[in-house]
């Protein structure tokens with residue numbers, strides 16, 4: 132049996148890890164090849180300074196930026212088979228910067244021979260499914276060597292992420308707006324906005340985090356324009372929310388409440404598109420960012436063609452440990468340890484989850500939904516069990532911390548459900564910490580400890 136995995140971000144790496152865990156337990160595993168279009172693993176966490184196209188002319192995948200600190204407690208994303216304690220050897224704070232989390236992701240996978248399974252600089256271009264042989268043929272571009280070739284698989288795992296291809300709406304007059312316009316996908320740090328009046332469009336995580344970062348690093352003002360509802364945090368002086376922009380003229384944005392204001396720059400924090408240009412249309416997920424994409428049995432198995440599996444396609448409270456639970460489930464489906472019910476039963480199961488999603492009323496319901504979803508996957512596999520319900524409570528507490536103080540919630544500490552370790556207090560309050568390097572993050576702590 133041959134398994135193809137597209138993408139070596141946290142989800143694709145979780146899939147490799149799941150097979151490795153089975154192998155370590157003495158089970159024969161299939162032949163596996165993972166294709167990654169970047170030159171290294173880590174997906175979003177593999178920071179790139181590039182925007183637009185990469186050095187081979189491929190669309191840049193990365194949307195992460197300098198000074199990005201975890202936007203939820205690390206205790207909520209901890210792998211249940213590789214703790215932060217095991218990796219760092221001592222307690223660290225609850226909200227580490229990107230480089231530290233990247234190091235943690237790498238730490239687990241570097242303990243295996245996973246790199247041997249990955250072909251880097253390799254883009255999946257197209258997938259065909261042959262009904263007669265029940266196999267996928269994947270057309271691949273080795274962009275570093277300018278070679279195109281194909282590989283054939285019995286199962287295909289799509290782990291290409293969904294926070295990479297910008298959703299870029301049009302606003303009347305924006306084509307002649309006199310300031311700069313970019314999408315959050317191309318934001319790489321707050322420096323260009325120091326001393327400037329910034330308009331952010333969007334009302335979710337990117338708007339909040341980029342807005343707060345620009346405020347922290349010295350933007351003159353940050354205005355956030357929402358479509359549906361304001362985020363409603365207790366914003367500091369210099370930050371405010373306004374309803375949606377109706378149009379632009381010159382340097383000025385006009386809002387639907389009749390007010391107007393001049394801005395130097397605009398950043399569209401308007402989310403991302405699920406984008407699968409390498410899949411024929413009948414295999415594409417067509418949903419927007421949501422907690423339960425339609426057509427995916429257990430959020431993983433493509434219902435119309437169960438040899439096709441997707442990881443990490445949900446909107447995410449849970450991340451790394453949920454990807455693991457999905458990958459363990461996917462592995463067991465592929466290896467026949469989990470028998471899929473027939474299509475009618477799968478349809479019913481999907482409908483039940485979609486109805487639950489429909490009934491969600493607030494952010495706490497969202498957390499409960501994803502806790503219950505992840506619980507079901509963990510229970511149906513041998514992924515090491517952990518106190519998911521306590522993690523769910525931590526997510527709710529995190530939401531309350533943000534309501535209390537959007538500039539200081541990252542100074543809070545949480546306790547690991549994996550090890551019982553209470554996070555260390557970071558040496559510098561987040562608002563005053565302008566250096567996000569791992570050296571500073573860990574080095575300073577060492578100094579403090581001694």
Ligand code: FAD
Nearest residue numbers: 138140141142168174175201202254255291292294443450
């Ligand atoms: P990705 O990380 O996107 O990885 C997908 C991989 O697939 C990439 O390496 C890409 O190069 C590869 N790929 C794509 N197309 C192809 C192709 N055709 N052929 C070959 N390879 C391909 N999560 C948190 O837990 N905490 C945070 O603080 C946090 N902050 C975030 C901030 C930003 C700005 C963004 C965008 C996301 C953030 N996330 C955060 C969520 C983040 O998406 C997940 O943590 C995680 O990276 C998702 O993993 P993934 O493997 O599913 O997707």
Ligand code: NA7
Nearest residue numbers: 294300332333334335336337338358359400401402403420
């Ligand atoms: P999200 O969470 O998908 O949010 C997208 C936001 O963009 C959301 O508030 C939308 O408003 C808004 N949006 C979308 N289209 C428009 C238009 N046309 N006009 C105005 N506003 C619009 O994406 P994020 O980038 O914030 O977060 C993605 C990930 O990155 C997340 O996991 C983080 O960890 C980092 P709506 O509320 O639907 O009206």
